[in-house]
Each structure stands twice: as C-alpha cells, then as structure tokens.
Amino acid sequence: MPFAPRHLLLLVSGAGVYSLGIYTAYHSYRIYSLPPPPPLIHTPAFQRQLQPTTTGILDRVGPDAYDAEVGGHEVLMRMGARRKELVARARGKVLEVSAGTGRNVAYYKGLQGVVDELCMSDVSEVMLRGAWESTTTSPPNAKPATSYPPTTFALLNAENLAPIPTHSYDTVVSTLGLCSYDDPVAALREFSRVTNPATGRILLLEHGRSNEYGAMDAFLDKTALSHAREWGCWWNRDIEALVDEAGLVVEERRKFHLGTTTWLVCRPGPTRGEAAAAG
Numbered sequence: 001m002p003f004a005p006r007h008l009l010l011l012v013s014g015a016g017v018y019s020l021g022i023y024t025a026y027h028s029y030r031i032y033s034l035p036p037p038p039p040l041i042h043t044p045a046f047q048r049q050l051q052p053t054t055t056g057i058l059d060r061v062g063p064d065a066y067d068a069e070v071g072g073h074e075v076l077m078r079m080g081a082r083r084k085e086l087v088a089r090a091r092g093k094v095l096e097v098s099a100g101t102g103r104n105v106a107y108y109k110g111l112q113g114v115v116d117e118l119c120m121s122d123v124s125e126v127m128l129r130g131a132w133e134s135t136t137t138s139p140p141n142a143k144p145a146t147s148y149p150p151t152t153f154a155l156l157n158a159e160n161l162a163p164i165p166t167h168s169y170d171t172v173v174s175t176l177g178l179c180s181y182d183d184p185v186a187a188l189r190e191f192s193r194v195t196n197p198a199t200g201r202i203l204l205l206e207h208g209r210s211n212e213y214g215a216m217d218a219f220l221d222k223t224a225l226s227h228a229r230e231w232g233c234w235w236n237r238d239i240e241a242l243v244d245e246a247g248l249v250v251e252e253r254r255k256f257h258l259g260t261t262t263w264l265v266c267r268p269g270p271t272r273g274e275a276a277a278a279g
C-alpha cells in the first residue's frame with residue numbers, strides 16, 4: 001500500500017497521544033510519590049510559616065509571562081465567561097483589587113452608566129502596568145476606549161486599604177486574589193470596610209481546594225508550596241471557609257471545575273475592628 005498523507009497524519013497523531021500518555025504517567029507518578037504534606041498546608045497561617053510573603057513573586061514573573069501561562073488555561077476553562085458574568089454585577093463606584101494585568105478590563109467595556117467610576121488597583125506596579133496598557137491600547141477596529149467607565153489606577157495593598165474611606169464603594173471585585181494574599185481574611189474584612197453596608201456587594205471569582213474530590217485536593221496540597229514559590233499563589237486554600245471566617249454574607253454561589261473555582265456575590269460582613277471587638 002503506498003504511503004499516503006493520511007498515514008503521516010495517523011503516525012503523528014499516534015506519536016502525540018503516546019507522548020502525552022508517557023508525560024501524564026510520569027508526572028502523576030512523580031506527584032503521587034511526593035511525601036504527604038502537613039495537615040494544615042491549606043491554611044494561610046501555616047502557609048505564612050513556610051513562605052512568609054508572596055508579594056513580589058509575580059513582579060519577577062512579569063505580566064507577559066503571567067498572561068502567557070494563564071491565558072491558555074483560561075480559554076480551556078471558559079474563565080472569560082465567568083469573569084464576564086461577575087463583572088456584569090458591578091454597580092456604581094467600583095474598586096477592583098489585585099487587578100493584575102487587567103484580565104477583567106474588557107468586561108467593563110459598555111458598562112458606562114451602570115459603573116460610574118472604576119478604580120483598578122494592585123500592590124504590584126509591574127502587574128498593574130499591564131492593566132493600564134489594556135485600557136489604553138486597542139486593537140485596530142476596536143470600539144474607542146471611551147466605552148470604558150471612567151477608570152483610574154492605584155497601587156493598593158488589599159490587606160490594608162487605609163487610603164480608602166470606610167463605606168466609600170458600591171462594589172469591590174476580586175478575581176484570583178484570595179490565593180495571593182498573605183492574609184486573605186484581613187483582605188476580605190478590608191473589602192467589607194470600604195463597601196457600602198446597605199447596598200454594596202463584594203464580587204469574588206476565586207480558585208482553591210475542591211472539598212469534593214479528595215484526589216484533586218491531595219494533588220493541590222502536595223504541590224502547593226512549590227506552586228506558591230513559583231507563582232505567588234496558594235492554590236489549595238478553602239475559599240468558602242475564608243469567606244465565612246471573614247463574615248461575608250453569601251447571596252449567590254456557583255462552583256466550577258470540580259469545585260475548584262468559586263463564583264460568589266456577597267454582602268459585606270464586619271470590618272477588622274468590628275470583628276476584633278466581637279472577639
């Protein structure tokens with residue numbers, strides 16, 4: 001039988017599937033044979049003992065490498081749709097914390113009139129520059145940048161939003177931030193402090209442990225420290241437990257990706273001071 005192009009295609013596909021199988025088996029075995037992690041490896045207090053801060057790690061990674069790393073995963077996981085649905089809930093005066101390279105920026109387009117003003121913030125100037133560039137550089141034929149709500153940029157630490165007056169925002173947005181803060185409960189209490197207690201909302205799209213699939217959580221726990229040191233992200237935190245601990249009131253909750261992605265609309269809870277006073 002003569003060698004036809006479809007034979008070459010079959011050969012290449014077969015080699016691809018074979019290599020993928022070997023790669024997956026090798027890495028599964030490598031992770032499986034790692035020693036069991038300490039039982040408290042998912043708690044921020046224990047994580048701080050192992051790696052006191054993740055601040056600055058993404059500065060070294062840089063916005064381009066960050067976007068290149070997460071971009072493909074986000075397409076596969078349809079994260080764009082989750083982001084869009086979350087940002088669509090923003091109203092009034094909006095503070096986005098840990099905005100990073102501005103992966104939500106596109107979803108504020110067209111919300112002028114609903115979102116009166118938007119402040120994109122991050123602790124890292126390197127990352128925030130990416131967000132700023134996203135609003136100022138438009139691809140050819142894109143709608144003019146004026147379709148964004150009026151937008152400002154600020155260097156802010158989510159765990160201590162001291163420059164921001166109490167109850168001054170209608171909406172706080174945090175996506176993939178709780179994995180990165182050294183003290184995520186302190187950050188959530190700050191979100192509560194700056195949000196209007198009567199009508200304000202805190203919008204969260206976060207990733208963490210699944211609490212549904214033991215094998216998934218075992219994988220996240222075993223690889224958590226090396227992942228945190230490389231990417232500044234603790235991917236095994238219990239997001240809903242942190243939200244509960246901070247006292248936020250969950251109004252709407254959705255789970256995706258075997259329970260590892262959590263989408264929440266919350267009302268603010270007690271501030272840090274109020275929580276301390278209540279004991």
Ligand SMILES: C[S@@+](CC[C@H](N)C(=O)[O-])C[C@H]1O[C@@H](n2cnc3c(N)ncnc32)[C@H](O)[C@@H]1O
Pocket residue numbers: 054055058097098099100101102103104121122123124127156157158159174175176177180181182233
């Ligand atoms: C995983 S990235 C997520 C970025 C963006 N929100 C997104 O959805 O792609 C985490 C971001 O949190 C920022 N970050 C880490 N610690 C922070 C802190 N204490 N306050 C504010 N931002 C912080 C990092 O600089 C980084 O931009």
